[in-house]
Amino acid sequence: MLRYAIACLIFLAQPVLAQFRVEVTGVGMTQMPIVVAPFRGEATSVQKPAAIVQADLERSGVFKALDAGATALDELSRPDWSAWRQRNADALVGGSLTRLADGRYDLRARLWDVVKGSDKGEWRETVPSGELRQASHRLADWVYLQLTGQPGAFATRIAYVTKASGRYNLWVADSDGEGAQSALSSTEPIISPSWSPNGAQLAYVSFESRKPVVYVHEIATGRRRAVANFRGSNSAPAWSPDGKSLVATLSRDGGSQLFRIDLASGEARRLSTSAGIDTEPAFSADGTALYFVSDRGGSPQIYRMPAQGGPAERVTFGGSYNISPAPSPDGRWLAYVSRIGGQFKLHVMDLQSGQNMPISDTGADERPSFAPNSRLIVYATVAQGREALMTSTVDGRIKARLAGQGGDIREPAWSPARP
Amino acid sequence: MRKSLFLATVLAALLAGCASGVKLSDVPVEDKSSASAAGIGQGSGAGSGVASVVTDKAGNGIGPVGVSHVVYFDYDSFVIKAEARPVIESHARFLQSNKQRKAMLEGHTDERGGREYNLALGQKRAEAVQRALVLLGVPESQVEAVSYGKEKPAAQGSDEAAFAKNRRVEFKY
Numbered sequence: 174m175l176r177y178a179i180a181c182l183i184f185l186a187q188p189v190l191a192q193f194r195v196e197v198t199g200v201g202m203t204q205m206p207i208v209v210a211p212f213r214g215e216a217t218s219v220q221k222p223a224a225i226v227q228a229d230l231e232r233s234g235v236f237k238a239l240d241a242g243a244t245a246l247d248e249l250s251r252p253d254w255s256a257w258r259q260r261n262a263d264a265l266v267g268g269s270l271t272r273l274a275d276g277r278y279d280l281r282a283r284l285w286d287v288v289k290g291s292d293k294g295e296w297r298e299t300v301p302s303g304e305l306r307q308a309s310h311r312l313a314d315w316v317y318l319q320l321t322g323q324p325g326a327f328a329t330r331i332a333y334v335t336k337a338s339g340r341y342n343l344w345v346a347d348s349d350g351e352g353a354q355s356a357l358s359s360t361e362p363i364i365s366p367s368w369s370p371n372g373a374q375l376a377y378v379s380f381e382s383r384k385p386v387v388y389v390h391e392i393a394t395g396r397r398r399a400v401a402n403f404r405g406s407n408s409a410p411a412w413s414p415d416g417k418s419l420v421a422t423l424s425r426d427g428g429s430q431l432f433r434i435d436l437a438s439g440e441a442r443r444l445s446t447s448a449g450i451d452t453e454p455a456f457s458a459d460g461t462a463l464y465f466v467s468d469r470g471g472s473p474q475i476y477r478m479p480a481q482g483g484p485a486e487r488v489t490f491g492g493s494y495n496i497s498p499a500p501s502p503d504g505r506w507l508a509y510v511s512r513i514g515g516q517f518k519l520h521v522m523d524l525q526s527g528q529n530m531p532i533s534d535t536g537a538d539e540r541p542s543f544a545p546n547s548r549l550i551v552y553a554t555v556a557q558g559r560e561a562l563m564t565s566t567v568d569g570r571i572k573a574r575l576a577g578q579g580g581d582i583r584e585p586a587w588s589p590a591r592p
Numbered sequence: 593m594r595k596s597l598f599l600a601t602v603l604a605a606l607l608a609g610c611a612s613g614v615k616l617s618d619v620p621v622e623d624k625s626s627a628s629a630a631g632i633g634q635g636s637g638a639g640s641g642v643a644s645v646v647t648d649k650a651g652n653g654i655g656p657v658g659v660s661h662v663v664y665f666d667y668d669s670f671v672i673k674a675e676a677r678p679v680i681e682s683h684a685r686f687l688q689s690n691k692q693r694k695a696m697l698e699g700h701t702d703e704r705g706g707r708e709y710n711l712a713l714g715q716k717r718a719e720a721v722q723r724a725l726v727l728l729g730v731p732e733s734q735v736e737a738v739s740y741g742k743e744k745p746a747a748q749g750s751d752e753a754a755f756a757k758n759r760r761v762e763f764k765y
Contacts, residue, residue, distance in 0.1 A: 362743040364707050383696065383764070384738035385711065406715050406739045409708045422712065424737070427719060429712035450712040466709060473709055496706045510706060517705065539706055584707070 197231045199571040204237040205320065207264045208257065210246035212282070214270040222270055222280055222309040228349060229313035229327040232564055233548065234571030235320075245269075248283035254290045262287045264320055268296075268312075270305075277301050280308050284319055293319055306352050326544035330588040331551060332356075332366040332375055333562060337580025343377060345392060348544070348587070350562060350575030356392055366586045367410050375586075376400070376410035376419055387421050389436065401434055403441065409452050413480070414460035420444065422452040431465060433482075444482035453497055456480065458504035464488065466496045475509055489522075491529065497540055500524070501547040506567060508541035508550050519552050521567055532569025539583065545590040551575070553583040653765035655695065656686035661763040662746075663721055664756065667702075670716045672724055680721060683763055684728035687735070696764040697721050699739040700746070702755035707741055714739030721761045 209227040223241070230236040239262055246252070246267035257265055268282030277299055284293040296315045300308045310328040317325035329348045334341060341363045346353035357363060361380040368375060375392060378385045385408045387401035401407035405424030412419055413433075423432045423441060429452050431445040445451040447469040455464045460480060467476050467485065472493040478485035489495035494512035501508070507522040516536035522529035537555040544551070549564050556563070562575040562585050655661060659682040663672065672680065687695060699714030699721075718737035726732050747757035 362740070364711075364741075364743065380740065380743065384698075384736075385740075405737055406711060408711050422708070424715050424719075424739075429715050450709070450716070452712045453706075453708045494705070496709050512705070 197571065197573045199234070199566075199569075205235060205263050206239050206261055207236045207266070207320075208239045208241050208260070208262045208287075209266045210241045210268075211243065212268040212270050212280075213245040213247040214272075216245075218270055218278075218305070220305040220309065222268065222282075222305065222312060223266070225306060225309035225349070226266065226282075226313040226316065229310060229325070230316065232349065232571075232573040233317060233325070233327075234566035235317070248281045248295060250283075252285055252287070254287060257287045264293075264316075266316055273299070278305055278308075280305070280312065282312055282316075284316055306347055310347060310349075323548065324546050324590070326546040326549060326587075326590070328591055329545055330372070331562075331575075332368065332584075332586045332588070333553075333582060334363050334366065334584040335580045335582050336362075343375070345375075356390060356395070357397075364584055365409055366584055367412060368586055368588045369412050370414055370416045370589060372589045372591065376412065378408045378410070387419065387434075389419075400436060400439065401432075401441070409454060411454040411456060411463075414456060420454040420456075420463060422454070431463070431482075445478070445485075446482075455498045455500060457500050458502055464498035464500060464507065466498065475507070489529075495520075499541040499543055499550070501543045501567075502545055503547040505547065506543070508543065508552075510538050510541065519550070519554075519565070521550070521569070530569070532565055532567075533563075533572075535563075540585060542585055542587045544587050549587075551585045551587050553585055653693065655693075655763055655765040656682050659683065659686075663761045665717055665759040665761075667755070667759065669759075670713075670720045672720055680724050681728060684725050684730050687725065687730045691731075691734070693734070693765060695735045697735055697737045698744075698762045698764055699737065700744060700758055700760050700762070701742050702758040703742045703745060703750065704755070705742070707743070711739045711741035714741045717759075717761050 207230060209223050212223045215221045215223060227238045231238050239260055247269040248267055250267055252265055265285040265287050266282055271279040273279055279299050281297040283295045286293050296312055298308045307328060313327040314325035327348050330345055331348055332345050334343055339360060341359045342355045343357040343363050343366060344353040345356050359379060359381050364378045366375050366377040373392060375390045377388055379388055385406045386399050387407045387410045388397050389400050390397035401421050401423060403423050403425040407421060407423055409422040410419045418436055419434045420431055421434055422429050429450045430443060431451050431454050432441040432443050434441045447467055449468045451465055451467045453466040462477050463480050464475055464477050466473050473496050474487055475489040475495050475498045476485040477488050492511050492513055495509055497510045499508040505524060507524055509520055510517050511520045517538050518531045519533040519538040519541055520529050520531050535554040535556055539553040541550050541552040549566060551562060551564050554561060554563055556574060560581040560583055562582055563572055565572045660679050663676040663679055687693060697718040699718030701710040701713050718739055722735050722737040725735055745758045747754040
């Protein structure tokens with residue numbers, strides 16, 4: 174009887190969070206306990222801002238969300254400090270969602286410092302219903318900034334590819350994997366999506382003409398063109414920081430070598446000159462160098478050379494297979510995949526010291542990509558037998574499996590910050 | 593409850609597409625033929641030769657009859673095995689007798705490892721077959737070496753039997 178009563182309590186206390194299928198695992202050393210109360214007026218909305226904000230804050234690894242209960246708390250409330258302190262909350266968010274006469278929504282929130290018992294500020298936006306998710310992510314970014322002093326990366330996007338029933342789709346979704354919209358649908362594979370620096374375009378490799386060809390695709394209009402369709406294979410596009418050229422892997426000279434393609438003229442200029450494989454170019458944070466993968470030393474390792482081409486220096490030395498370099502935007506880290514004992518594991522290297530460590534528990538990791546605030550990494554892997562996208566904090570401590578479209582899911586790319 | 597919530601979310605997502613500036617897939621890429629892509633392509637080589645490229649890449653052509661159109665490779669290897677030689681020689685003879693025909697050599701890998709690096713490995717395999725054909729007298733312009741990396745396995749599975757079937761180069765006419 175008692176067990177039944179407890180089960181009932183747990184069910185009732187289940188946060189609205191569950192519907193977003195966020196699975197967060199791990200414990201950070203110092204996570205700030207926060208309560209995001211249900212917002213007044215959100216119960217009847219499909220998109221529940223409080224739940225979106227809570228999931229974002231948890232996925233960041235910085236916060237531990239305490240159960241908020243079912244009672245809504247709006248931005249005009251006077252919180253019961255002793256009650257929240259008893260629950261060991263450090264911060265509290267409340268708010269309201271109001272539908273206006275013209276069909277738009279008024280989203281308001283307030284952040285309180287529970288320890289001091291003080292008001293840390295109010296946030297509000299009025300948006301069309303179709304933008305409610307994005308507004309909730311902007312609210313989460315604001316809470317994150319107020320409490321950590323760092324910019325959040327929740328109001329950003331992730332591109333990824335799914336394969337289901339013989340169909341490939343390139344999706345553009347919110348940073349939590351939700352709200353995905355198909356930018357491209359094809360019966361042939363799509364790989365290596367890459368965001369332009371202004372976030373308006375995606376470059377990718379499509380096999381629709383029965384060979385790999387690099388396209389540049391304007392997301393808002395669907396207009397696209399092939400920018401590398403040379404003899405042989407064309408792949409691995411990486412945008413230059415000024416958005417005017419792509420570095421890509423072309424086999425038009427034989428082998429797989431790096432070329433810089435001027436997007437205006439279409440001309441390709443060779444950058445790398447090894448006899449083997451040079452691929453997976455990635456610009457350094459300051460744009461002056463290119464990381465890339467080369468097997469010139471006998472096995473695939475990560476190297477770095479000047480962005481205009483030139484002598485390369487080796488960056489990875491552990492093991493015999495290091496690929497998929499992804500430098501963090503703040504210049505501190507390099508994420509990559511290393512094969513250790515037959516397992517492909519996500520690693521992070523401190524670029525100053527060269528120290529590196531594995532940060533995942535899975536063995537089929539691919540394609541890491543940093544969030545624009547350099548605090549989270551998204552990557553593809555296989556978890557419980559299924560392809561999945563995961564985010565991880567840079568130290569590997571907090572991980573979350575992203576919601577996403579059905580079918581095999583792979584090739585994530587995190588957008589730049591929204592301008 | 594979950595199902596209706598899911599449907600509502602999907603509906604909201606579809607509606608959101610109108611507002612938020614991502615064009616929905618009513619401009620799908622239909623994989624009818626290579627015609628559209630070859631037409632768009634800027635650097636495909638001979639500008640006025642686009643039509644013939646389209647025809648040859650239609651992929652429905654038949655190569656030498658009764659001859660295997662696949663060559664297999666060992667793990668981490670690009671070496672043409674002895675048993676593949678007769679196959680390659682048959683295709684070489686076919687191409688030399690049919691000078692207007694072109695072959696696409698598609699390189700593939702097994703599923704282990706990164707997608708882009710495997711694309712490059714598949715390219716190495718396709719180019720090994722291309723070199724063998726050229727050594728047998730086939731003009732390089734009649735064969736194009738491309739790679740699918742690990743994207744198009746011939747056999748599903750994560751065991752060595754499947755891996756062995758996926759490390760291959762296919763002749764496509």
